[in-house]
Amino acid sequence: MLSEQAQDAGQHSTAGQRYCIGIVGAGSVGCYLGAHLCQDNALDVKFFGRETMALELAAHGLSVTSFDHHTYFAQPVAFYSSLNSLIECDVVLLTVKATALVPMLTQLKRFLRPEVPVVAMQNGIGIGEMLNQDLANPVLRAIVPFNVVKNRAGQFHRASAGAVVWQQNNHSAVNYVIQAFKQFKLPVQLCADITAAEYGKLLLNLNNALNAISDLPLLQQLLDRKWRLLLAAAMQEWLYICSKAGVKPLAYTPLPNALLPWFLRLPTALFRHAAGSLLAIDEQARSSMSDDIRSHKRTEIMFLNGAVVRMAQLHQITAPVNSLLVEQIKRLESGEAALPIDELLRQAGLKV
Numbered sequence: 447m448l449s450e451q452a453q454d455a456g457q458h459s460t461a462g463q464r465y466c467i468g469i470v471g472a473g474s475v476g477c478y479l480g481a482h483l484c485q486d487n488a489l490d491v492k493f494f495g496r497e498t499m500a501l502e503l504a505a506h507g508l509s510v511t512s513f514d515h516h517t518y519f520a521q522p523v524a525f526y527s528s529l530n531s532l533i534e535c536d537v538v539l540l541t542v543k544a545t546a547l548v549p550m551l552t553q554l555k556r557f558l559r560p561e562v563p564v565v566a567m568q569n570g571i572g573i574g575e576m577l578n579q580d581l582a583n584p585v586l587r588a589i590v591p592f593n594v595v596k597n598r599a600g601q602f603h604r605a606s607a608g609a610v611v612w613q614q615n616n617h618s619a620v621n622y623v624i625q626a627f628k629q630f631k632l633p634v635q636l637c638a639d640i641t642a643a644e645y646g647k648l649l650l651n652l653n654n655a656l657n658a659i660s661d662l663p664l665l666q667q668l669l670d671r672k673w674r675l676l677l678a679a680a681m682q683e684w685l686y687i688c689s690k691a692g693v694k695p696l697a698y699t700p701l702p703n704a705l706l707p708w709f710l711r712l713p714t715a716l717f718r719h720a721a722g723s724l725l726a727i728d729e730q731a732r733s734s735m736s737d738d739i740r741s742h743k744r745t746e747i748m749f750l751n752g753a754v755v756r757m758a759q760l761h762q763i764t765a766p767v768n769s770l771l772v773e774q775i776k777r778l779e780s781g782e783a784a785l786p787i788d789e790l791l792r793q794a795g796l797k798v
């Protein structure tokens with residue numbers, strides 16, 4: 447029987463039905479989202495991930511906190527380091543990094559019932575197409591606009607605002623999940639044009655590579671006009687490609703997307719003043735790509751700046767700044783140093 451709270455949440459649920467939700471790739475995003483769903487007694491939430499995460503959650507429990515002071519505890523959680531129990535799931539939230547998708551596909555095909563919707567929550571573009579090519583299941587996209595960081599063992603913190611942008615769909619189990627998120631104070635915005643949402647998020651994610659190349663904390667990097675000039679140029683390339691593709695990218699900041707490059711080029715004192723609360727970032731925070739480089743992991747570069755280069759080729763234009771950034775990340779991934787900022791600006795043809 448559904449709890450009273452769950453009945454409110456589940457506009458689309460059928461009384462008596464207990465949906466089983468699989469969080470596949472339980473890391474920062476997966477644990478953060480999954481802990482919200484655990485608050486709904488009408489959901490059976492199963493976390494799938496690494497043995498190390500299973501041990502961490504068993505020892506410390508799972509809790510989430512948020513910049514807007516919501517705290518939830520979800521313990522004990524059902525955590526699986528093998529994917530066999532995927533067969534029970536009615537919806538999958540796929541929260542591995544984009545680089546882990548290909549090996550994950552074989553597993554999904556092996557264990558998932560074919561009618562079960564898979565919601566891909568990665569940053570980057572080309573994800574839905576890639577999954578659709580290999581998977582018989584319905585594939586949906588959702589874009590997470592905020593940052594989630596692990597504060598300490600078992601505790602995941604949402605560091606910024608924004609609603610999860612979720613592809614409109616008519617899968618009742620998925621819509622139940624969306625209502626449950628809303629019920630437990632995680633905003634969700636339904637979106638008919640998910641391509642616009644993906645393209646808009648990519649515009650912001652172009653800085654992930656620059657942050658990794660700079661090897662600086664995010665705040666320090668953004669307060670250096672030289673790095674902002676490069677970011678503005680990378681954004682300009684992507685906005686031009688979007689216009690060629692006939693896509694108007696969704697704006698995730700109060701400024702219209704077209705003004706972002708102009709805004710970034712402002713002198714630092716003006717930029718700092720105008721950016722105001724946008725710069726309310728932890729002084730030590732870095733992009734996840736920077737973390738990946740530091741942990742010697744493969745980055746998501748080919749789904750971000752690499753996708754810009756690929757799309758440019760498709761439209762028979764070039765994206766030299768994004769190509770330069772991809773090259774630098776490849777160097778870092780193979781243990782070499784990236785070029786210094788002045789040389790990057792010179793190669794990009796930018797004057798300070």
Ligand SMILES: NC(=O)c1ccc[n+]([C@@H]2O[C@H](COP(=O)([O-])OP(=O)(O)OC[C@H]3O[C@@H](n4cnc5c(N)ncnc54)[C@H](OP(=O)(O)O)[C@@H]3O)[C@@H](O)[C@H]2O)c1
Pocket residue numbers: 470471472473474475476494495496499541542543544546549550567568569590591592593594595734746
């Ligand atoms: N974190 C954020 O703030 C944020 C915000 C917006 C969007 N995103 C996007 O969300 C996606 C997930 O990011 P995240 O930060 O949550 O990544 P994450 O913390 O690395 O979580 C992914 C987890 O999945 C595990 N995994 C990978 N392959 C697996 C497999 N075959 N079986 C079991 N577990 C597996 C990973 O383990 P290993 O590390 O051992 O492989 C990791 O624990 C990315 O595309 C990212 O761009 C993240």
